[in-house]
Amino acid sequence: MRFVAEIDGESQEVELREDGTARVGERELSYELMHRDGELWQLRIDGRPWLGVVRAGKEGRRFSVGQRGSPLRMTLKTDLEMRLGAGSSAQAAAGREVRSLMPGVVTQVFVAEGDQVAEGAVLLVLEAMKMQNEIQAEVAGSVARVHVTQGQAVAADELLVEINS
Numbered sequence: 728m729r730f731v732a733e734i735d736g737e738s739q740e741v742e743l744r745e746d747g748t749a750r751v752g753e754r755e756l757s758y759e760l761m762h763r764d765g766e767l768w769q770l771r772i773d774g775r776p777w778l779g780v781v782r783a784g785k786e787g788r789r790f791s792v793g794q795r796g797s798p799l800r801m802t803l804k805t806d807l808e809m810r811l812g813a814g815s816s817a818q819a820a821a822g823r824e825v826r827s828l829m830p831g832v833v834t835q836v837f838v839a840e841g842d843q844v845a846e847g848a849v850l851l852v853l854e855a856m857k858m859q860n861e862i863q864a865e866v867a868g869s870v871a872r873v874h875v876t877q878g879q880a881v882a883a884d885e886l887l888v889e890i891n892s
Contacts, residue, residue: 728742728743728829728856729741729742729743730742730743732751739751739752740752743758743856745856747759756772756773757771757772757773757774758770758771758772758773759771760858761776823866823868823889823890823891823892824886824888824889824890825850825862825864825865825886825887825888825889825890826884826885826886826887827853827862827881827882827883827884827885827887828860828883828884829853829855829856829860829883830855830880830881830882830883831853831854831855831856831860831880831881832853832854832855832878832879832880832881833851833852833853833854833875833876833877833878833879833880833881833887834852834853834854834859834877834878835851835852835877836850836851836873836875836876836877837849837850837851838850838851838870838873838888839870839873840870840871840872840873841869841870842869842870843867843868843869843870844864844867844868844869844870844890845864845867846864846865846866846867847863847864848863848864849861849862849863850862850863850864850870850887850888851875851887851888853881853887862887862888864888864890866890866892867892868890868891868892869890869891870888870889870890871889871890871891872888872889873887873888874886874887874888874889875887875888
C-alpha cells in the first residue's frame, strides 16, 4: 500500500509491504503491528516500540505516533485520496459518496438506508491486508443507499455508501 505522508509541510512517499518491510522516502525499514484497538495502534518500527493514533478526516488520515514522549504528527493520503482532494469527483470530495480506498472484504455493515449518521460515525468495516479498517462518514446526514453487504469483496474506489447531507 502506498501513501504520501505530509510531515511539517514536507511530503514523503511511504510504501508498506505485506512482508513487514516499508520504504519511507529513500529509507528502508521493518514494521510489525503488535496490537490495534480502534484508533490506537502499538507497533514496532525497526525493532523499536511505538504507540500511534489514527483518525480519518476530510484532508486524509491523521496519524500521530510517539516514542518516549516525542510525538510525530503526519497526514497520510493514498493516491486515490490525493486524486479526490484534487477535485476528480466533486461529490466524493464533498463526502456524500463513501468509496473504498483499497481492495478488501466488507466484514460488518452498521448502517441501513434512511439511518441518520453523524460526521465520523463508523459505517462499515473493511478488511484489507489482514487489518480491520473502520470506514467513517465524512459528513453528517441521512444514508441514501448502501451499495455493499457483509462478506462482499470490493475493489479500490468502489462506491460503498451514499449520504445525503
